[in-house]
Amino acid sequence: MVFSPLDERLKLGNHHWTPETIERATRQAVEIPSHRRAAQNYEALTQLALSKSSLERLTHEWGGRLVAQQAAEAEATVKLPERGEVSVPREVHEPDSDTMAVSLDGTTINLVGEGWREVRVATISAVEEVVQLERDEEQAVRLTRHSYRAGVWEVKECAQQ
């Protein structure tokens, strides 16, 4: 076990790069479908060397953390209390409108090293009624204040989100 109090105070991890630097570099990696080109792009913008393999490793590491965090959040919403555990009711949030819309959709994306995978997306929106004067005051709805959750999930995993 090793420890550096100053590293901890400065919120520096074990990497050579600061957390914000890793965030900037991995942003290139998720926007550009080639780690080599993403690393070259980062180097061109910052004039700092970053190898393809380092960028790939950082992207997997940070992406893995986000996936684990989302999975923990999802599990917490469906997990039953353990025997003897005191059940604390979750905070109930006020919905954005009396009627809410839930839309489900999916698409396929080409993941580096994995090929084509299906992405499932659930969108939750507030429903606002809109009177359309041009069409004899016919009522229509407008969806606003969207939030969404998306992931590369199988059907069973998707149901638990």
Next chain:
Amino acid sequence: MGTSLQRERDETILIAELRRIHEELYEWREAHPDASFDEIAAQVTPRRRELIGLLLEQLTKQHGSGMVVEGRVCERCGQPMSYRGEPKREVQHYLEGETQLERAYYYCDRCESGLFPPG
């Protein structure tokens, strides 16, 4: 908190470095009267990063190197950790470049793992 002596010393070092960089750039510009803006900037950028790297190094250590009087206890086994000096590590920031950071470093003899500091 940094002492006034440390503050003066840091300032002296920083100004001396700025003077050195200014001198270098001035000489370079004398020898390159037809340089474009981008060519001048290409000379400035790495030196700016050296200077700001030095400033960052000073600021990160303004409140000390992280050395603690009472020592540290290992989170894994609860034994006191031993002080192993202030090894350097390099930290890279996407805008400011590289900074050398000397910081106090503790090691757990019982766990005997991670002999080498990160960085």
